[in-house]
Amino acid sequence: MSTSRLIAIALIVLTILGGIALVIAGDTMWFPRKASTVAPQMDLVFNIITWISIFFFVLIMVVMFWFAGEYHTGRQAKATSDVTHNTPLELTWTIIPLILVIAIFYVGLEGYLNLRVAPVGAYDVRVTAQKWSWLFEHSNGASEANVLRVPLNRPVRLLMQSKDVLHACFIPAFRVKQDIVPGRISTIWFEAKEAGEFDLFCAEYCGKDHSMMRAKVIVKPEAEFIADLKEAAELHKKLSDSELAQYAMSKLYVRCQSCHSLDGKRGTGPSWRETNANWNKERVFKDGNKEVVNENYIRESILNPGLHIVETFTNAMPTFKGQLDDRQIAALTLAIKNLQHFDNAGKLKAGEAIDWQIPGGFPGLYGGDGSVPANGGAASSPATIPPSNTP
Amino acid sequence: MTTLDISKPLHPTIGEDNYLTHTRGILSWLFTLDHKRIGVNYLVCVLTSFFFGGMFALLVRTELLTPGKTIVEQDAYNQFFTLHGAIMVFLVIIPSIPAALGNFVLPIMLGAKDVAFPRLNLMSWWLWVTGAVFFVGSLFTGGLDTGWTFYTPYSIDKGSAMGGAVSALMGVFILGFSSIFTGLNFIVTIHRLRPPGMTWFRMPLFLWAIYSTAILQVLATPVIGITVALLMFERTFGIGIFDPKLGGDPVLYQHFFWFYSHPAVYIMILPGMGIISELIAVHSHKHIFGYRFIAFSSVAIAIFSFLVWGHHMFTSGQSPLMNAMFSAITFSVAIPSAVKVFNWVATMYKGSISLNTPMLYAMAFLFIFSIGGLTGLHLGTLAVDIHLHDTYFVVAHFHYVMMGSALIAMIGGLHHWWPKMTGKMYNENLGRLACALVFIGFNVTFFTQFFLGTKGGTRRSWDYLPEFQVYHIISTIGSYILAIGFFLTAGYLIHSLFRGKKAPANPWGGRSLEWQCASPPPHDNFATTPTVGDCYDFSTVEWDEKQGTFVVHGEGQPSPAHSHH
Numbered sequence: 001m002s003t004s005r006l007i008a009i010a011l012i013v014l015t016i017l018g019g020i021a022l023v024i025a026g027d028t029m030w031f032p033r034k035a036s037t038v039a040p041q042m043d044l045v046f047n048i049i050t051w052i053s054i055f056f057f058v059l060i061m062v063v064m065f066w067f068a069g070e071y072h073t074g075r076q077a078k079a080t081s082d083v084t085h086n087t088p089l090e091l092t093w094t095i096i097p098l099i100l101v102i103a104i105f106y107v108g109l110e111g112y113l114n115l116r117v118a119p120v121g122a123y124d125v126r127v128t129a130q131k132w133s134w135l136f137e138h139s140n141g142a143s144e145a146n147v148l149r150v151p152l153n154r155p156v157r158l159l160m161q162s163k164d165v166l167h168a169c170f171i172p173a174f175r176v177k178q179d180i181v182p183g184r185i186s187t188i189w190f191e192a193k194e195a196g197e198f199d200l201f202c203a204e205y206c207g208k209d210h211s212m213m214r215a216k217v218i219v220k221p222e223a224e225f226i227a228d229l230k231e232a233a234e235l236h237k238k239l240s241d242s243e244l245a246q247y248a249m250s251k252l253y254v255r256c257q258s259c260h261s262l263d264g265k266r267g268t269g270p271s272w273r274e275t276n277a278n279w280n281k282e283r284v285f286k287d288g289n290k291e292v293v294n295e296n297y298i299r300e301s302i303l304n305p306g307l308h309i310v311e312t313f314t315n316a317m318p319t320f321k322g323q324l325d326d327r328q329i330a331a332l333t334l335a336i337k338n339l340q341h342f343d344n345a346g347k348l349k350a351g352e353a354i355d356w357q358i359p360g361g362f363p364g365l366y367g368g369d370g371s372v373p374a375n376g377g378a379a380s381s382p383a384t385i386p387p388s389n390t391p
Numbered sequence: 392m393t394t395l396d397i398s399k400p401l402h403p404t405i406g407e408d409n410y411l412t413h414t415r416g417i418l419s420w421l422f423t424l425d426h427k428r429i430g431v432n433y434l435v436c437v438l439t440s441f442f443f444g445g446m447f448a449l450l451v452r453t454e455l456l457t458p459g460k461t462i463v464e465q466d467a468y469n470q471f472f473t474l475h476g477a478i479m480v481f482l483v484i485i486p487s488i489p490a491a492l493g494n495f496v497l498p499i500m501l502g503a504k505d506v507a508f509p510r511l512n513l514m515s516w517w518l519w520v521t522g523a524v525f526f527v528g529s530l531f532t533g534g535l536d537t538g539w540t541f542y543t544p545y546s547i548d549k550g551s552a553m554g555g556a557v558s559a560l561m562g563v564f565i566l567g568f569s570s571i572f573t574g575l576n577f578i579v580t581i582h583r584l585r586p587p588g589m590t591w592f593r594m595p596l597f598l599w600a601i602y603s604t605a606i607l608q609v610l611a612t613p614v615i616g617i618t619v620a621l622l623m624f625e626r627t628f629g630i631g632i633f634d635p636k637l638g639g640d641p642v643l644y645q646h647f648f649w650f651y652s653h654p655a656v657y658i659m660i661l662p663g664m665g666i667i668s669e670l671i672a673v674h675s676h677k678h679i680f681g682y683r684f685i686a687f688s689s690v691a692i693a694i695f696s697f698l699v700w701g702h703h704m705f706t707s708g709q710s711p712l713m714n715a716m717f718s719a720i721t722f723s724v725a726i727p728s729a730v731k732v733f734n735w736v737a738t739m740y741k742g743s744i745s746l747n748t749p750m751l752y753a754m755a756f757l758f759i760f761s762i763g764g765l766t767g768l769h770l771g772t773l774a775v776d777i778h779l780h781d782t783y784f785v786v787a788h789f790h791y792v793m794m795g796s797a798l799i800a801m802i803g804g805l806h807h808w809w810p811k812m813t814g815k816m817y818n819e820n821l822g823r824l825a826c827a828l829v830f831i832g833f834n835v836t837f838f839t840q841f842f843l844g845t846k847g848g849t850r851r852s853w854d855y856l857p858e859f860q861v862y863h864i865i866s867t868i869g870s871y872i873l874a875i876g877f878f879l880t881a882g883y884l885i886h887s888l889f890r891g892k893k894a895p896a897n898p899w900g901g902r903s904l905e906w907q908c909a910s911p912p913p914h915d916n917f918a919t920t921p922t923v924g925d926c927y928d929f930s931t932v933e934w935d936e937k938q939g940t941f942v943v944h945g946e947g948q949p950s951p952a953h954s955h956h
Binding site (some may be wrong): 004029030031032038041042045046049050052053056057060061063064067068071072075076077078079081082083084085086088090093094097098101102104105107109110111112113114115116131164165166168170172173176177178179181182183184186199201202203204205206207208209210211212252268315349388 | 465466469536538542543544545548550551552635636640641642675676677678679680681682683706707708711714715718719722723725726729730732733734736737739740741742743744745746754758761762765767768769771772773774775776777778780781782800813827842845846847849850851852854855856900903925929933934941
């Protein structure tokens, strides 16, 4: 047997085995978890198309390799057939694919319409996308950055807006995706069938930190979902300054972390550690202006980031006007101002007292013994002297 | 003279006077009106651009070896993938086959001395060079990070996109004119300069493909010109066409962009299909199967390609009705593509197949294009595309079509016509080895990305989840194999220029007119206008061991092709 025939047979066997492997491996090779109501149907459509594709691909390749091995000849040889066309055969392989693609189009359309039309009574969540973070606002006033809480087994509709450029909300486990076009409200809906944590990505390129514009979708049974939302809504309403700072670190900082580190390393923007070290000191900016780093400076930098650019940085930060309320800005300010009490993971350092925040504060005003509560860090001894921020 | 004796090239004395030696000096190349030299100029430019586009691809793949930073930060990575895409689309694939190979081969296939408008042809090339300069200029005016698609409002927002956008858009605008003039030139050439005996249905299928492409170039390219002009005005003067802050609509831009850029995909692939028709017939030494079906399918693809642009926008927010219509029409493109594949395979049936490098590239094309075409079914299906849009599945799909098919066809065509263009034979064994490396490297790189995409890996992402890393590592290894294959190819092709064996007039046994003049062709191609018959009738073509070339059996008699008319 000639080498070319052997190679042809080997390739034919490989092609067939590859096709079989793809069919058997199926779902696990291809998909993330099927965590929404539409996922099983969409995966089935995908699989049907894949099986049809594998069938035709293997058919074409087997014939091609077979011909190449069978009719491989020297230069002296001649073709042993002079057929130029065969209309019935050509019509056959025109019409069969035509019927198949019409069928594929139909199942695809049906699945898509299910995906577009949200059921009546779906629970609405307002979504704001901006470079490079997500904000999710709930009906009870809870608003969380980069965390989307949804109930299990209830249709949820996202009403999405963009503050700046195109973004796209993509939740692979739910098989949904929708571009978010600035200037209009884009919607998407899904019903989670599985409790747990899932990834949400920005799928439309939006600049520098596009790949880090991610969020977590947290699916919980209704009772737990409600409890979480209540807590989220309460959190920034009735808090002491210390708790506010901890709230800022645990809930708000996720929107800042892609550019502002806690460990002093400079990213797209200055590290908060650097800003904290410069508290109450005068800084000179790129444009030559000077400003003392204080509460107002932080507020201006959040609402009008282009106003003061620290040397070596560029004007990359979007405004958070309308995204953060005054209370949240106050919380962030407290966190930055008192960052020396937090470690690089954003946790209150063990042993730090809870009432550090007001130099000369009133003992007894804050409840308890003034130590860190269980969720904020390790317990510590009372009566720690509040440190001063003045250098 | 009305009959043509294939065994005696019209200019048998190689090296005496051919287009390479006809005039000398660098200026005789830069301002040449000879279509062959303009083709070679294009080829040098396109291959140089291909080198740079490829380097950016390797940088992208290397950066993606680990999540987060591997070699560069976000801004540099975003520039790498933008420049890779923009260079490969606008400077490499669009001009590669029509402007480089087409310019060289088309007039000779027609037995003509040149294209219809040689001066316009020269201007096309100079416009290409000017456009390329503006493209490079974007690197020195702030960089380019918009992606090759220039989506608004990112691209018009001075606070977002880097400053090089205007220069790059100007480059696209100018390159568009280059493409339009080349298309116009080819349309007129094919209409007016066909030789006696070459009816429309006796044209080599490569010409059908180039003709269909030329129509797309002339009709679709003005739209991208207007669109990028509007984008430049919007970014510079804030006129409010696409910017929602000024009452514009970003989705309008996407419609404009894809109205050109979808047909542009067929500007890339149709000439490739034309090359494959030639390669398979010539290297199987057998009549192409179903000539009319293949010819008509080229025209059908060209027409359908104008009506499917919306399938790039299923998640953009256009209405479900529009999505349904675009999905339906998209599936209609599948039919002519499938017909071509079946006909090519059927051509091999009972042929006398030479597994030369060009034929191996043709078979690689069939393998890769089948996968590229079939995965198009997934993406054309509405429900499935919602999940797959903007993921690596799409990246893999369009690389299977644009790189694995269009570029592989171009490389195959380059090997097929290399002896004709340079008068030299390359090392056949190294050619086959490089083809195998390219084939394996390509599939390892891009098949992996289908899995990455369905798992939810988003494209244009500098950072990614740790669980995606294994796919990225495999893909990057594939890209290195691919690069080795291409460097090997560059090595033996350049080597052949200096040390290669002299090429005979007809090394493969081709029947179309370019194989009937000397290698390399003389300045005027043919002394007199030749007459032609059926260019796929190989029954009279035989290998002559003594002369080391294919000749027509029955020397001195009229070629049997002429008995038809």
